[in-house]
Every structure is written in C-alpha cells, then in structure tokens.
Amino acid sequence: MFGKRAVELINEIANCTPENLPAYNDELVRLVIEEVNEHYNQMSDLVRSMNRSGQDSAEWGMEHPEEASALVVHHACILRNKRLLMTYVKERAERIKSLKWSSRTAAMSIRPQLSATEVEFQQAYDRLLTKYCRKGTGVGMDLTLDTTPPSDPELSVRVRKDCGEVVLPSGTFFLKKNTCHIMPREEAEGLIRDGYVEALEHDNCLLRWDT
Amino acid sequence: MLSDGQDFYDVTAILAGETQVPAVVRKGVKGLGPALDPSCAGRDLPANTQLDLPMWLLPTMAARTSAHVMLPRFYGEKMRRKLQAGAHCEDLRSRCLYFYDVAEALNDIVHQPALEQLTMMAFQGRYRELLTKAHTAAEGPALTKLKAKLTAEETNLFAAGAASMSAFERYRYSTSTAIRGPRIGPNAQKGRLALTRPALQDIANQADSRRPGNVRK
Numbered sequence: 001m002f003g004k005r006a007v008e009l010i011n012e013i014a015n016c017t018p019e020n021l022p023a024y025n026d027e028l029v030r031l032v033i034e035e036v037n038e039h040y041n042q043m044s045d046l047v048r049s050m051n052r053s054g055q056d057s058a059e060w061g062m063e064h065p066e067e068a069s070a071l072v073v074h075h076a077c078i079l080r081n082k083r084l085l086m087t088y089v090k091e092r093a094e095r096i097k098s099l100k101w102s103s104r105t106a107a108m109s110i111r112p113q114l115s116a117t118e119v120e121f122q123q124a125y126d127r128l129l130t131k132y133c134r135k136g137t138g139v140g141m142d143l144t145l146d147t148t149p150p151s152d153p154e155l156s157v158r159v160r161k162d163c164g165e166v167v168l169p170s171g172t173f174f175l176k177k178n179t180c181h182i183m184p185r186e187e188a189e190g191l192i193r194d195g196y197v198e199a200l201e202h203d204n205c206l207l208r209w210d211t
Numbered sequence: 212m213l214s215d216g217q218d219f220y221d222v223t224a225i226l227a228g229e230t231q232v233p234a235v236v237r238k239g240v241k242g243l244g245p246a247l248d249p250s251c252a253g254r255d256l257p258a259n260t261q262l263d264l265p266m267w268l269l270p271t272m273a274a275r276t277s278a279h280v281m282l283p284r285f286y287g288e289k290m291r292r293k294l295q296a297g298a299h300c301e302d303l304r305s306r307c308l309y310f311y312d313v314a315e316a317l318n319d320i321v322h323q324p325a326l327e328q329l330t331m332m333a334f335q336g337r338y339r340e341l342l343t344k345a346h347t348a349a350e351g352p353a354l355t356k357l358k359a360k361l362t363a364e365e366t367n368l369f370a371a372g373a374a375s376m377s378a379f380e381r382y383r384y385s386t387s388t389a390i391r392g393p394r395i396g397p398n399a400q401k402g403r404l405a406l407t408r409p410a411l412q413d414i415a416n417q418a419d420s421r422r423p424g425n426v427r428k
Contacts, residue, residue, distance in 0.1 A: 002246060003265070003267070007225075007226070007229055010222060010225055010226065011226075013222065014222050014226060042242065065238040065239065065258075065277075066238060066239040066240060066241040066255060066258075067241050068238070068275075069236070069238045069239065069240040069241070069272075069275075069277045070240050070241040070242055070243055072271055072272065072275055072277060073240060073243055073247070073268070073271075073272070075271075076267075076268055076271040076272075077268075080228075080267055080268075083219060083225070084225060086219075086220070087219075087220045087222060087225060090220050091220070091222065195399065
C-alpha cells in the first residue's frame with residue numbers, strides 16, 4: 001500500500017521519548033522520494049494520454065473513469081507523502097530546539113544522530129540564541145539556565161544590622177538598620193544568607209519576635 | 212485532505228489516518244489493483260470491488276464519488292449494544308487506537324447521526340471513571356489493566372488528569388521558597404517566626420482570654 005514507508009518515519013519519531021532523537025533515516029527518506037517520483041511519472045503518463053485524446057479533463061474523466069480514478073489516487077499519494085516527509089523534518093527540528101532548552105549535554109549528545117542539514121540548523125539556532133542572551137546584543141542573561149522563571153527578579157529586604165555603604169552591581173545602597181530596600185534577587189541572596197538583611201514576606205504575612 | 216481545524220503537522224492525526232476503513236470502489240482504478248487490494252488478481256482494480264482503504268485516501272475518493280465509504284465494525288450495532296451494557300468495560304484500544312479521531316473524520320464523509328451518538332455515548336460512559344481513576348489510582352496492576360483499554364485520546368486525557376492532580380498536590384503541600392537568613396552564627400535569626408495574619412489573630416485572642424477580668428460570654 002502507498003505511503004507505508006513514510007509512516008515508518010513518523011512512527012520512528014512518535015515512538016521515541018521526547019528527550020531522545022532517532023538517527024536521521026536517510027535511506028527511508030530516499031525511498032519515499034523515489035515513491036513520489038514514481039507516482040509523478042505515472043500521473044504524467046495519464047495526463048499525456050488525456051492531452052493526446054484532445055478532450056477537456058471533464059470529458060476525458062467521464063469517458064475514462066478508471067484512468068481518472070488512478071490519477072486521483074496518485075495525486076493523493078503524492079500529497080500524503082509530502083505531508084509525512086514535512087512532518088518528519090519539522091518534528092525533528094522541534095526536538096532539536098527543545099533539547100537545546102532542556103539540556104545542554106543532550107543537545108551535544110544527539111549530534112551524531114543528525115543529518116548534515118540538521119547539524120547546520122542546530123549550529124545556526126545556537127548562534128541565534130547565544131546572540132539573544134548576550135549582554136550587548138540581547139537581554140544579557142542566559143535564558144537556558146532556568147526553565148521556570150523566578151516570580152519576581154527584585155526583592156524587598158529589611159536591614160537587620162548597620163552595614164554602611166554597600167556597592168552592588170545594580171548600584172550603591174546605604175544599609176542602615178530597619179530601613180527597607182528593593183534590590184535584585186541574586187544580589188540580595190548573599191546578604192540574606194549572611195544575615196545582614198532579611199527578605200520581607202508577602203503582604204499577608206507578618207514577622208514578629210517570639211516572646 | 213485536511214478536515215476543519217486539523218493541523219497539517221499533527222502526528223496523531225497522521226497516524227489516525229492509517230486506520231483501515233471498508234469501502235466499495237465504484238469506478239475501477241487502472242494499474243493500481245495489487246497496490247490497493249493485495250488479493251486483486253489483475254493489474255487493474257475492477258469497479259464495485261469491496262476493500263479496506265486507509266482513512267487518508269477516503270475524503271479524496273469519496274468527494275469524486277469514486278468510493279462508497281462504509282462504517283467499520285467497531286462503529287456498528289454490536290459495539291453499540293456493548294457500549295450500552297457498560298462503556299467503561301469495553302476495550303476500545305484493541306478495536307481502534309484512535310477511536311474518536313477516526314469517528315470525527317468519518318463523520319465528515321458519511322454524515323450519519325448514529326455515528327455521532329455512538330461516539331458520544333462511548334465518551335460519556337467512560338469519561339467519569341477515566342477522570343476519577345486519573346486523580347486517585349496508584350500505579351499497580353489495576354491501573355495497568357485500565358490503561359490497556361484506553362484509546363490514544365483517552366490516554367492523553369488520563370495523563371492530563373494525573374498531571375493536574377500531581378500539580379495540585381505539589382502546590383498544596385509545597386513549602387515556602389522564600390530565602391531565609393542563617394540559623395546559626397553571629398547574625399543568626401534565632402527566635403524568629405513567620406506568622407500569618409490568622410495565626411497572629413489566634414494568638415491575640417488567646418492573650419485576651421487569659422487576661423484577668425476579661426471574661427468572654
């Protein structure tokens with residue numbers, strides 16, 4: 001039956017876990033393309049015979065229903081194979097992209113499974129993402145580090161001990177006891193862990209000395 | 212041919228398209244006899260041959276009245292009686308892995324209200340138990356037995372139900388992710404407590420009740 005080889009390609013992808021990628025099946029892709037070419041040749045023969053008859057397509061279809069049916073089947077098979085091949089390529093490209101985000105090591109380990117074009121695509125995607133994450137040309141932070149973003153990049157803190165003037169990458173803070181400040185979470189984290197400041201809880205939560 | 216709302220690149224829809232559906236080819240097909248029907252002796256497929264065709268080929272052939280599409284046995288009267296007797300017991304997976312997707316695609320071709328009613332009855336009969344088990348059942352032989360009966364669509368629904376329950380439990384029993392100060396050392400936050408407003412209110416009420424002369428009625 002037609003289209004069976006192309007379905008094997010889709011089954012390869014569907015039966016593989018999202019963290020893995022099967023090797024690019026060059027041989028099967030070549031066979032599917034050969035099948036499409038075969039359908040095209042047979043379609044061309046039928047169209048030539050239609051043209052030779054000198055009738056228009058509707059008349060020819062009425063007079064030669066068997067040939068018209070064969071034409072329809074060949075055309076449907078070509079469209080089907082095209083859809084399956086495009087889905088195969090697209091699914092693999094999506095996997096390559098998602099592996100770049102989920103795991104850096106996995107992205108490198110699948111390199112032997114890729115075709116030459118896919119390696120080119122992976123390298124171009126890497127370059128694009130690196131450029132976007134770079135400080136000068138993009139957002140200035142590595143977006144692949146955290147798959148779940150923090151709720152708030154800034155944190156409200158209250159100073160527990162006088163520290164004087166503290167210079168942080170985001171600016172200079174004068175940390176006087178019981179004053180409150182808003183500072184970037186990654187800068188506040190070190191001060192909190194050292195006990196100089198404390199994170200203010202959510203509005204509906206109060207801190208008090210236990211008596 | 213794509214039906215309305217169907218994604219061109221949808222792998223599930225593609226695999227569902229491989230389901231074999233019985234049909235009668237009204238007009239013969241030249242040169243494709245053995246390819247369409249392996250039991251065909253000649254090179255051409257004769258007219259009015261009954262054979263099983265893949266789902267993806269049917270819309271094109273049915274639109275040009277080259278084929279008359281019939282409902283597969285798993286949408287027949289016998290299945291209807293089985294579903295009426297107990298839809299949740301029926302092993303639909305072994306009949307057709309994409310039971311609902313294929314029914315939806317077939318309905319665009321055959322336009323039979325009975326098909327809609329049958330699939331609706333199957334889904335309604337199985338949905339409640341499916342979702343209850345997804346929320347409560349633990350991994351084990353009973354769950355494996357249940358999963359073996361589910362179609363691909365139901366398996367996705369089951370996985371979504373189980374994921375929603377685990378997400379709820381993670382939220383319900385999660386501890387605060389707030390950054391805490393040191394518990395030991397010179398800057399330790401000994402004796403500190405984080406209390407919510409209701410907890411503080413409880414403490415204030417208890418203090419009031421213990422105060423001399425403050426008798427609550």
